[in-house]
Amino acid sequence: EVRGDFLIESGEECCRLLFSLSDPPTALFVANDEMAYGAVHELRRIGRDVPGDVSVVGFDDLYLSKAFYPPLTTVGQPRSEIGRTAMAVLLGILAGGSEVAEPIVLPTVLKVRGSTAPPLI
Numbered sequence: 146e147v148r149g150d151f152l153i154e155s156g157e158e159c160c161r162l163l164f165s166l167s168d169p170p171t172a173l174f175v176a177n178d179e180m181a182y183g184a185v186h187e188l189r190r191i192g193r194d195v196p197g198d199v200s201v202v203g204f205d206d207l208y209l210s211k212a213f214y215p216p217l218t219t220v221g222q223p224r225s226e227i228g229r230t231a232m233a234v235l236l237g238i239l240a241g242g243s244e245v246a247e248p249i250v251l252p253t254v255l256k257v258r259g260s261t262a263p264p265l266i
Contacts, residue, residue, distance in 0.1 A: 147159040149176065149180050153183035156179065156181060156187070159175075164193070170199070171198070171199055175201065177205050178206065178209075181202070181204075182213060184201055195260050196260055200261040200262050201260040205220070206219045206220065207219075215259030216258035216260065218257050218258045218259070218260045221254045
């Protein structure tokens with residue numbers, strides 16, 4: 146596990162660290178799409194093919210992820226619903242209510258695109 150700061154350059158650096166290991170990974174699940182772009186860039190720089198050698202998955206489903214090459218497999222999250230839910234919770238607290246005791250779980254969807262190799266059957 147390596148940690149980045151959610152920027153492209155951080156994705157490149159984290160990827161460099163992982164691929165300096167004696168047994169580098171064959172797949173990366175990256176904390177956000179922007180760092181995944183950096184990871185793919187670094188993989189190309191060191192001569193690794195995406196998805197042939199390494200599969201890459203991001204998280205966010207940014208609008209550029211479909212246009213990226215290869216198109217980035219990513220986890221889409223309901224950004225509008227996250228905003229509405231957060232505002233409702235905040236307004237409830239400001240109105241004198243208590244904080245939410247239970248976690249709020251919103252749906253996500255895996256958007257399979259070209260940065261991941263097809264599964265072996």
